[in-house]
Amino acid sequence: GIQVEQSPPDLILQEGANSTLRCNFSDSVNNLQWFHQNPWGQLINLFYIPSGTKQNGRLSATTVATERYSLLYISSSQTTDSGVYFCAVEAMVGYQLTFGKGTKLSVIP
Amino acid sequence: NAGVTQTPKFRVLKTGQSMTLLCAQDMNHEYMYWYRQDPGMGLRLIHYSVGEGTTAKGEVPDGYNVSRLKKQNFLLGLESAAPSQTSVYFCASMTINTYEQYFGPGTRLTVT
Numbered sequence: 001g002i003q004v005e006q007s008p009p010d011l012i013l014q015e016g017a018n019s020t021l022r023c024n025f026s027d028s029v030n031n032l033q034w035f036h037q038n039p040w041g042q043l044i045n046l047f048y049i050p051s052g053t054k055q056n057g058r059l060s061a062t063t064v065a066t067e068r069y070s071l072l073y074i075s076s077s078q079t080t081d082s083g084v085y086f087c088a089v090e091a092m093v094g095y096q097l098t099f100g101k102g103t104k105l106s107v108i109p
Numbered sequence: 110n111a112g113v114t115q116t117p118k119f120r121v122l123k124t125g126q127s128m129t130l131l132c133a134q135d136m137n138h139e140y141m142y143w144y145r146q147d148p149g150m151g152l153r154l155i156h157y158s159v160g161e162g163t164t165a166k167g168e169v170p171d172g173y174n175v176s177r178l179k180k181q182n183f184l185l186g187l188e189s190a191a192p193s194q195t196s197v198y199f200c201a202s203m204t205i206n207t208y209e210q211y212f213g214p215g216t217r218l219t220v221t
Contacts, residue, residue, distance in 0.1 A: 031208050043212035099151030
C-alpha cells in the first residue's frame with residue numbers, strides 16, 4: 001500500500017516563530033489532507049490539497065503531486081497551534097485515507 | 110448541526126465481552142469510516158462505508174464488524190474484546206462534494 005512519511009516527528013517552537021512540516025508519499029494520490037489533533041484529542045481538517053497551494057489565515061499548504069510531497073507552513077505560531085499534525089493521502093484507487101505518524105508540535109510562550 | 114457524534118465517550122471491557130460503538134452524522138454525508146489510534150501512531154482504518162447498506166474492510170479489520178443500516182449511522186462492533194483492542198476509536202464522515210473528512214470526538218476503550 002501507499003506509504004506516508006512525515007517530518008520532523010517532533011518540533012518545539014517559541015511563540016511567534018514560523019515552521020514548515022513535510023509529508024512525503026510513495027505513489028500518486030487522488031486526495032491529500034492535513035489534520036490538526038489538539039491536546040484534547042479532537043481532529044480538525046485543515047486543508048484538502050491534492051495539488052497546488054491554499055492558505056487559511058496563518059496556515060498555508062502546498063502539494064507538489066509530481067514530486068510526491070506536501071508542505072504545511074505555520075507562521076507566527078501561537079500556543080493554540082500545539083498538538084499533532086497529520087498528513088493523510090488516498091491512493092488513486094479506493095476511498096481510504098492512509099495517515100502518516102504525525103508531527104508533534106509544541107509552541108512555548 | 111452536531112456534526113459527527115460518537116457514543117460512548119469512554120468504556121472499560123473485560124476480555125471476551127462484546128460491545129457496539131455508535132457513530133452518527135447529520136451532514137448527509139455518503140461515506141463513513143472507523144479508525145483506531147494507538148500511542149505514537151497515526152490513524153489506521155478499520156472499516157468504511159460508501160453508502161447505506163454497504164461496508165468494506167480497511168487496513169486492520171480483524172476482530173471488528175460494522176453495519177450501516179441508515180445513512181446517518183455507522184456501527185462498530187467488537188464480538189469478543191481482546192486487550193489488543195485497547196485504543197481510541199474515531200469515526201469520520203465525508204461527502205464526495207468536498208472530499209474533506211470530518212471526525213467525531215473519539216471513544217477511549219480499555220480492555221482488561
